[in-house]
Amino acid sequence: MLKLTLYALFSILVLPIPLAAQSTTKIAPKREFRGVWVATVSNIDWPSRPGLSVDQQKQELIGLMEQHKANGMNAIVLQVRPAADAFYGKSREPWSQWLVGKQGIAPSPGYDPLAFAIKEAHFRGMELHAWFNPYRATMSANAIVHESHMTKKRPELFFTYAGKKQFDPGIPEVREYIVQVILDVVKGYDVDGIHFDDYFYPYPVSGQRINDAATFSKYSNEFTNINDWRRNNVDLLIKQLDDSIHHYKKYVKFGISPFGIWRNSTEDPEGSATNGLSNYAELFADSRKWVKEGWVDYINPQVYFSFTRKAAPFGTLVDWWSNNSFGRHLYIGQAAYLVNQKMEAAWREPDQIPAQVRYIRNNNRVQGSVYFSSKSFSNVARAAGDSLRNDLYKYPALPPQMPWLDDIEPNRPQLLTADALQDGVHLRWQKPLKAEDGETASGYVIYRFGEGEEITVLDAKNILKISFEEFTTFIDTSVEQGKRYNYLVTALDRLKNESEPSGPVGVQTRNP
Numbered sequence: 301m302l303k304l305t306l307y308a309l310f311s312i313l314v315l316p317i318p319l320a321a322q323s324t325t326k327i328a329p330k331r332e333f334r335g336v337w338v339a340t341v342s343n344i345d346w347p348s349r350p351g352l353s354v355d356q357q358k359q360e361l362i363g364l365m366e367q368h369k370a371n372g373m374n375a376i377v378l379q380v381r382p383a384a385d386a387f388y389g390k391s392r393e394p395w396s397q398w399l400v401g402k403q404g405i406a407p408s409p410g411y412d413p414l415a416f417a418i419k420e421a422h423f424r425g426m427e428l429h430a431w432f433n434p435y436r437a438t439m440s441a442n443a444i445v446h447e448s449h450m451t452k453k454r455p456e457l458f459f460t461y462a463g464k465k466q467f468d469p470g471i472p473e474v475r476e477y478i479v480q481v482i483l484d485v486v487k488g489y490d491v492d493g494i495h496f497d498d499y500f501y502p503y504p505v506s507g508q509r510i511n512d513a514a515t516f517s518k519y520s521n522e523f524t525n526i527n528d529w530r531r532n533n534v535d536l537l538i539k540q541l542d543d544s545i546h547h548y549k550k551y552v553k554f555g556i557s558p559f560g561i562w563r564n565s566t567e568d569p570e571g572s573a574t575n576g577l578s579n580y581a582e583l584f585a586d587s588r589k590w591v592k593e594g595w596v597d598y599i600n601p602q603v604y605f606s607f608t609r610k611a612a613p614f615g616t617l618v619d620w621w622s623n624n625s626f627g628r629h630l631y632i633g634q635a636a637y638l639v640n641q642k643m644e645a646a647w648r649e650p651d652q653i654p655a656q657v658r659y660i661r662n663n664n665r666v667q668g669s670v671y672f673s674s675k676s677f678s679n680v681a682r683a684a685g686d687s688l689r690n691d692l693y694k695y696p697a698l699p700p701q702m703p704w705l706d707d708i709e710p711n712r713p714q715l716l717t718a719d720a721l722q723d724g725v726h727l728r729w730q731k732p733l734k735a736e737d738g739e740t741a742s743g744y745v746i747y748r749f750g751e752g753e754e755i756t757v758l759d760a761k762n763i764l765k766i767s768f769e770e771f772t773t774f775i776d777t778s779v780e781q782g783k784r785y786n787y788l789v790t791a792l793d794r795l796k797n798e799s800e801p802s803g804p805v806g807v808q809t810r811n812p
Contacts, residue, residue: 333668372693404446
């Protein structure tokens with residue numbers, strides 16, 4: 301792209317150019333969820349190690365966001381509470397040990413990692429979903445925790461399983477506490493979503509037993525089967541969170557990423573044609589019920605399997621989940637970390653991840669993907685990242701709409717103007733008037749068209765810039781001399797409903 305020189309001369313011509321008839325033809329989906337998990341537990345993805353300076357932490361986070369933005373991602377799923385600790389300042393729990401190396405020590409006065417991450421993500425047109433592990437409290441039997449950690453303050457709220465302490469989901473006070481922890485973030489930060497991973501009751505470990513018989517006896521809630529009771533305990537938390545999150549901010553999405561199998565068809569005729577561990581039986585997580593009841597806005601099953609995995613083929617599970625999404629969004633968790641691993645030949649095929657993306661796109665009841673995890677795109681999955689950047693995710697995409705939360709589109713931006721100056725084409729506009737729901741704009745999309753190109757907002761290849769910030773100016777520094785361009789600008793609300801376009805305006809540049 302040619303940046304304008306100081307000696308270039310331009311003239312501007314603003315003409316009323318009619319919008320072309322809107323065609324449904326598109327090169328790539330204009331709306332698609334493209335997320336990546338950024339794991340902080342044990343410094344898997346970020347920070348690269350504990351004890352980095354604030355500037356080093358910031359530069360690492362900016363670097364990985366730049367990489368994922370270049371790969372076409374539009375959402376960062378950032379782990380902010382890995383083990384009853386915090387990567388944010390407005391917390392009732394201690395600072396995470398994976399920030400500075402010791403739990404309870406603030407990284408630096410005035411630095412809030414979550415607030416910084418939100419700002420940087422929104423600047424790049426990426427959503428920020430705050431990822432919580434609801435029940436995990438320690439990662440090992442010899443974990444050293446701060447005096448303010450809940451395992452120290454209220455040890456009766458936990459059981460130990462395989463050496464790790466975990467909140468006991470059957471205790472009503474535990475559910476209330478977890479809800480309040482999450483509401484601290486909902487109320488205190490400009491997050492786009494609240495996200496849970498697959499850890500509910502612990503994954504089975506041979507020879508281990510969940511020590512919750514006393515809790516079952518005390519809080520049986522009229523259940524006689526302890527397994528049904530455990531599932532109900534998780535259900536109660538999910539339902540309460542759905543109500544609480546949307547009570548305070550209707551636009552904050554609530555999503556869960558369960559293990560890929562709900563139930564096998566051998567266990568339940570409504571289950572998938574698979575043969576593996578199931579959410580329902582082993583983790584006491586009735587993930588299908590949460591979607592059916594509308595308690596989540598999106599379900600993000602971890603389908604970490606190849607197409608040829610005999611026990612659980614990728615295509616089989618994608619199809620099953622798409623038939624059980626009940627009108628909520630379905631994003632498929634994809635295993636970038638398994639690329640090139642030696643245990644299964646299919647993962648050494650360079651087209652495994654791209655083929656999965658194509659398979660997902662062929663199903664109109666699947667709205668996107670989330671990849672585990674961030675670091676994989678810097679090592680084992682670099683080639684997959686190239687395929688996304690240069691082909692499948694070559695053009696930007698907006699997150700899909702959620703009409704059950706908000707179906708009112710904002711009004712269009714006002715008074716769009718353009719000026720061709722020495723450093724580029726300067727676009728300016730004014731915020732739209734308030735829509736029916738009182739919203740103006742929380743972001744904008746800028747479209748650019750070359751001379752003779754069809755002027756339509758349906759084709760993602762014409763998107764020049766997406767931002768989830770409230771700026772009302774933009775400088776296009778990528779224009780070429782002697783070219784004519786047309787611009788449109790649309791407004792976005794918090795749930796990414798898009799307005800009608802303002803414009804077009806035309807700019808004619810003149811050769812020196």
